[in-house]
Amino acid sequence: MTDLDTQAVIEKPLSEINAFDPAVIACPHAYNKKLRSEAPVHFDKNTGLYMVSNYDLVLEVIKKPEIFSSKFQQALEGGQAPSEKVKAILAEGWEAVDTMLTQDPPEQRRYRRLVDDAFSPRRVKALQPYCEALANDLVDQFIAKGECEFVSEFCIKLPLTVIADQLGIPREMMPTFKKWTTDFVVRLSGMATPEQEEDAARGIVEFQKYFAEKLEYYKQHPTDNIISNIANAAIENERPLDTKESLSILQQILVAGNETTTSAIAEGMYLLLNHPGQLTKLQQDPSLIPNFTEEILRLSTPTQNMWRITTQDTELGGVKIPKNSAVIIRFASANRDEVLFSDPDKLNICRENAAKHLAFGKGIHMCLGAQLAKMEMNTAFNVLLKRLKNLEIKYKGKQPEYPPNVLLRGMTELHITFSE
Ligand code: HEM
Numbered sequence: 001m002t003d004l005d006t007q008a009v010i011e012k013p014l015s016e017i018n019a020f021d022p023a024v025i026a027c028p029h030a031y032n033k034k035l036r037s038e039a040p041v042h043f044d045k046n047t048g049l050y051m052v053s054n055y056d057l058v059l060e061v062i063k064k065p066e067i068f069s070s071k072f073q074q075a076l077e078g079g080q081a082p083s084e085k086v087k088a089i090l091a092e093g094w095e096a097v098d099t100m101l102t103q104d105p106p107e108q109r110r111y112r113r114l115v116d117d118a119f120s121p122r123r124v125k126a127l128q129p130y131c132e133a134l135a136n137d138l139v140d141q142f143i144a145k146g147e148c149e150f151v152s153e154f155c156i157k158l159p160l161t162v163i164a165d166q167l168g169i170p171r172e173m174m175p176t177f178k179k180w181t182t183d184f185v186v187r188l189s190g191m192a193t194p195e196q197e198e199d200a201a202r203g204i205v206e207f208q209k210y211f212a213e214k215l216e217y218y219k220q221h222p223t224d225n226i227i228s229n230i231a232n233a234a235i236e237n238e239r240p241l242d243t244k245e246s247l248s249i250l251q252q253i254l255v256a257g258n259e260t261t262t263s264a265i266a267e268g269m270y271l272l273l274n275h276p277g278q279l280t281k282l283q284q285d286p287s288l289i290p291n292f293t294e295e296i297l298r299l300s301t302p303t304q305n306m307w308r309i310t311t312q313d314t315e316l317g318g319v320k321i322p323k324n325s326a327v328i329i330r331f332a333s334a335n336r337d338e339v340l341f342s343d344p345d346k347l348n349i350c351r352e353n354a355a356k357h358l359a360f361g362k363g364i365h366m367c368l369g370a371q372l373a374k375m376e377m378n379t380a381f382n383v384l385l386k387r388l389k390n391l392e393i394k395y396k397g398k399q400p401e402y403p404p405n406v407l408l409r410g411m412t413e414l415h416i417t418f419s420e
Helices: 003-010 022-026 029-038 055-062 084-090 107-119 121-145 150-155 157-167 171-189 194-220 226-231 243-273 276-284 286-300 370-387
Strands: 041-044 049-052 147-149 305-310 314-316 319-321 326-330 389-393 415-419
Touching: 003 022, 003 029, 041 319, 049 055, 055 314, 055 326, 084 194, 107 121, 107 226, 107 243, 121 147, 121 150, 121 157, 121 370, 147 150, 150 157, 150 243, 157 171, 157 226, 157 243, 157 370, 171 194, 171 243, 194 226, 194 243, 226 243, 243 276, 243 286, 243 370, 243 389, 276 286, 276 370, 286 370
Parallel strands: 049 326
Antiparallel strands: 041 049, 147 415, 305 326, 314 319, 389 415
């Protein structure tokens, strides 16, 4: 998929563009711009979905959970019921239940309260020296080669190790752990083949069996890690979480904590390598790194889109939306809204309002791991820019590839070269 493919699609009238066209999914920015200028609330008859694309309207949706519900589990699973084969595989595990991301208040708050403290700014700050040591270890493993495949050798490993350590998973299980994350992402992609769906369902059941056993263990042997805290948590101090609820929470921490941060670090490197002037500026003044992190999230958020379902007939931006409609809130588009961000497609590491992006959402569902993700990104770029000199893209002119996914966007590979 190239920019030319995307250009050909974008030149059509909006009514003829399918939001799930692979060319749009691979490179959504031109489509988002067209939506913002022509129809900030647009009914895409090709997918049957309402697209919300400008900043103020995205904010309005996320601030009204009573009208725009997050109970979109089915939509998350691709908008269609699983095949009989997938159902049979999933039946060997635990039924999916709605906890945080796919739940509404007041239930969502009850679950969320149980894990907020584990990801609080205080806890995250305490993890910084450990995260820095991990980032240095990863660089040690490839620096002498003068090149690396940055996604697999750094971007995947850093957040994966952090979250696995937080969950108390042995390091040798890391590849299996990564496979489970990918299985959930495949299931969420809305665009998987039947074979991929079946393989992913098998991985999900494996994940459930592994963690169900851990939860049982920590009920008997409580200690201070996230699984143990969840295993022994009680809803409103009244009843313990059941296995289904605990697994749902763990799954969200696993998936949301990995793929997103991995993609954000890869995007940050790609942006820098395509803007050598900004790279030099950042190397000369590393105090700009936290703002650069915000700018990565604004320009290239991994969570491009999210679902909502209307609970009643409503109106948004002058457009009537019937009850039970599926709405796609386009965070990536809100982040490039020209009303708020001047020259919005441009990387500007000194942009004063970069942190106003909506990459982590806002309000009650605002990302549980926002502080953790930002700490990991800041730490990663501090270490990388200190240790890797003469950074360059290895295959110049080659555009990154993105697996098709309605919600998440993350490049598969990025080969880079450098000197010590
Ligand atoms: C750059 C990295 C990340 C991005 C861009 C991101 C983005 C988001 C967004 C946009 C939401 C809100 C969704 C909505 O409004 O429906 C969200 C929710 C969530 N995120 Fe993240 N996230 C990131 C990293 C993490 C990490 C590291 C964790 C690990 C704990 C995490 C855990 C969660 C959870 C559990 C929710 C659901 C919260 C709720 O509904 O109460 N995320 N994230």
